[in-house]
Amino acid sequence: MSQSLDRALTLLSGLAREPKTLDQLAEEIGVHKSTVLRLLRTLETHHFVRREGQRYYRLGSALFDLAQQALEDRDVRRTAQSALAGLNARTGHTVHLASYEDGEVVYIDKFEGRHSVRMYSRIGKRAPLHCTAVGKVLVAAMTPEKQADVVSRIDFFVRTPNTITTPEAYEKELALVADRGYAVDNAEHEDFIHCVAAPVRGPGGVVLAAASVSVPKVLLDYDGLMALVPELIAATEEASVHSGWTGNRKGKLE
Amino acid sequence: MSQSLDRALTLLSGLAREPKTLDQLAEEIGVHKSTVLRLLRTLETHHFVRREGQRYYRLGSALFDLAQQALEDRDVRRTAQSALAGLNARTGHTVHLASYEDGEVVYIDKFEGRHSVRMYSRIGKRAPLHCTAVGKVLVAAMTPEKQADVVSRIDFFVRTPNTITTPEAYEKELALVADRGYAVDNAEHEDFIHCVAAPVRGPGGVVLAAASVSVPKVLLDYDGLMALVPELIAATEEASVHSGWTGNRKGKLE
DNA sequence: ACCTCGGTTGCGTATGTTGCAACGGACGTT
C-alpha cells in the first residue's frame, strides 16, 4: 500500500463533494498542509484537480476523460442504450443499468424519470447486492460456486424493515429470481422506492448487466409495479438482442 | 512532486486505452513490477482500477463516480443541455460544449451528429485554444490582461495549412470574434472539419462556456457552415437564458 | 512432467516524502 497515493485518492473523494481549500483538505486527511500541497500539485499536472481562483481546488478534467473512456469500454452501455431509453420514455420512470463489480453493484447508466419525486443515484455510484433488484439479478446469474462465494461475503446490513438479513433468505430469493427471470426490490433499499430488474444478456446468454425500473411507492403500489414487468422484460430482451444475444425467449436465468 | 502518485496517475492514463497486465504497465512507466503491483493495489482499494480475471487491470468505477460529480459541478452543462440538444436535433451535426481550463479547451458535453462521417472527440478531451472555434470564443471573452497573459503562453503549433501561427494574427482574429459574437474554425484544427462557435453566458453576461457546431467539409461548404450561424446563436442565447443571463441581444463579447 | 509466463512476497536500503518553521502576498480593518 502506497501511503501518498492513498492520501491523494482520499483527497479526490473529498473534493468530489465540493471545492475545498488547502487547509480544509489537510485537516480532513490529517497531514501537514505542505504535504497536501505537493500531492495537489502532482494531481494538478495530470489534470485530476484544478485550481479555482487562488484558493480553491476542485476536480479536474482528467476525470471526465478517463471515465468516458472507461465507460466506452463497457459495451453493454452502448448496446443497451436505445432499448432502455425507450423503456424510460414509455414508463416515465427512472431506469438504471448496473453491473457487478467486486462485491457490489455499480450503476453504469441512468435514465432520469419524469416525475418530481426522484430517487437519488448517479452513474458510478455503488450499491449493495442484497437489497437491490439489480443486485439480485446479477448474483442470481452467477455460477453456483461463484454465487456461493459472493453470498458468503455479503454483509446483510439492514436498510429498511423489508431488507433481507440472512444468507438463507437471500438464496431462496435468488432461486425465485432465477426462476422468474426478474427480481423485485420491495422497498428493501430505500423506504419509499421499489424496483424491478431483469438481466441484459450477451452472446451465449451470459448476463452482461441488469436493468431496473425504480418507482416511488407514492406513484405506484406493488401491483402497479408488477404491471411494469412485461414492459421491462421486453426492453431487456431488446437490449440483449442488440448486445449479441441469440438465445430463445424463455425467461429463466442460467 | 510526488513520485509514486505521479506514477500511479500515469498508470491510469495508460489503462484508459485498454486493459493491461502488470508487466505491460511496469514496462510502460519503467519501474519494477512489484512497484506497479503496490500502486495498483492502492488504486484498487479506492476502486480506481479493477482486476479483470486474474491478469488484466482496467479502470474502475470510482472514476465514473468522481467524474459524474465533477460534471454536476459545472452547472452550465445542465442548464445548456436542452438548448444544445435541440440544436443538435435540428441540424443533425455534432454539438460541443466546452470551457476554458488552464491554457486549453475542455469538452464538457457532446451531442453526437447523425451523419456517418463524424469527428472524433469525447467529453473530457482537451484541445488547443488557437485552432478551435470554441477556444477563440473563450479567449475572446477574457479581460484584456488575462487574454494577453493566456495568448502569450499559447504554443501556436501547426495542425493544418489553415492554422493560425502567430500571436498577432490570433489577436486580430479575437477582435473579430468579439465583434461578431461568434467564431469560426475554418479547418484549422482538423483538415476535413470546420466549426462555428458562440458563447453561453450566465448572470451579468459572463461567458460560462462556448458551444460549437462541427461539420465535415464534405457535407457542407463554407457558405453552408455560415448559414448555420443564426441557428447556433439562437441556441446559445437560449442556453444563456437558462443559465441566468438577463442581458440584451447584442452579439458583442464583453 | 517440464517450461514459461505472470503475479506475489519478504527484505534491506536508499530515496522520496514528510513535518516544521519561516516567508510572502493578498485582503480587510483600524
Add this chain to the structure above:
DNA sequence: AACGTCCGTTGCAACATACGCAACCGAGGT
C-alpha cells in the same frame, strides 16, 4: 497607510516509505 490575519509557498533535515531485487508460486501450454 500601516498593521494584522489568513493562506499558500519554499528549503531543509530526519525519517519513514516506497523501491528494486530475487526467489517463490500457480496456471497454462507443449
